[in-house]
Amino acid sequence: MERLQQAIEMRREGDIAGSTALLESIELKDSRIYFECAWNYSIQAHAQQAIDNYKQAIEQGLSKELLKKAYMDLACNYFELHQYKQAERILDKGICEYGDSEAFRAMSTIAHYKLGNPKQAIVDLMQLLLDPKPSKEIAKYRKELMHYVQR
Numbered sequence: 001m002e003r004l005q006q007a008i009e010m011r012r013e014g015d016i017a018g019s020t021a022l023l024e025s026i027e028l029k030d031s032r033i034y035f036e037c038a039w040n041y042s043i044q045a046h047a048q049q050a051i052d053n054y055k056q057a058i059e060q061g062l063s064k065e066l067l068k069k070a071y072m073d074l075a076c077n078y079f080e081l082h083q084y085k086q087a088e089r090i091l092d093k094g095i096c097e098y099g100d101s102e103a104f105r106a107m108s109t110i111a112h113y114k115l116g117n118p119k120q121a122i123v124d125l126m127q128l129l130l131d132p133k134p135s136k137e138i139a140k141y142r143k144e145l146m147h148y149v150q151r
Contacts, residue, residue: 007036016043031060035070042073047080068098075107084114102128103137 003026010019020040026033038053054074062070071094078087088111094104105128113121 004033004036011036011040011043016040020044029056031057031062032066034060035062035066038070038073042077045080047077050074050077051081068094068101071097072103072107075111079107079110079114082114084111087111088115101137 003022007019007022010016010022020037023033023037023040029037034053034057038050038057041047041050041053051074054070054077058067058070058074071090075087075090075094078084078090088108091104091108091111094101095108098104105124109121109124109128112118112124
């Protein structure tokens, strides 16, 4: 646990490579170690390594809060590799698990569009836009959403 906290602090200080190396050196990895490794790989734009670690973390079991982030980040890494079908599958899991999540629904519209389903994407997007209450969650993922919309 001490090494995990040290690795998280290293990441906060900007030493992503050092944080990753420390996490990778831990012999008995649990879901949290895999999750933190995946996060670091994602930051470093090593999408396949991030995907592999997120899958391990999810498989071993994460708290509900970390699972939500893992699903979103896993989908984003699939987007990076242009694997939109896999991203859509993960986003669907996220929607099933966290039905009230506008962020999953918004990312899903991008997946629909990239998979050649623009009509479904527009319908889904309009439902989000016409929701009477503004979404704090979409604002939280604004940077990621804009990144994929502009591609």
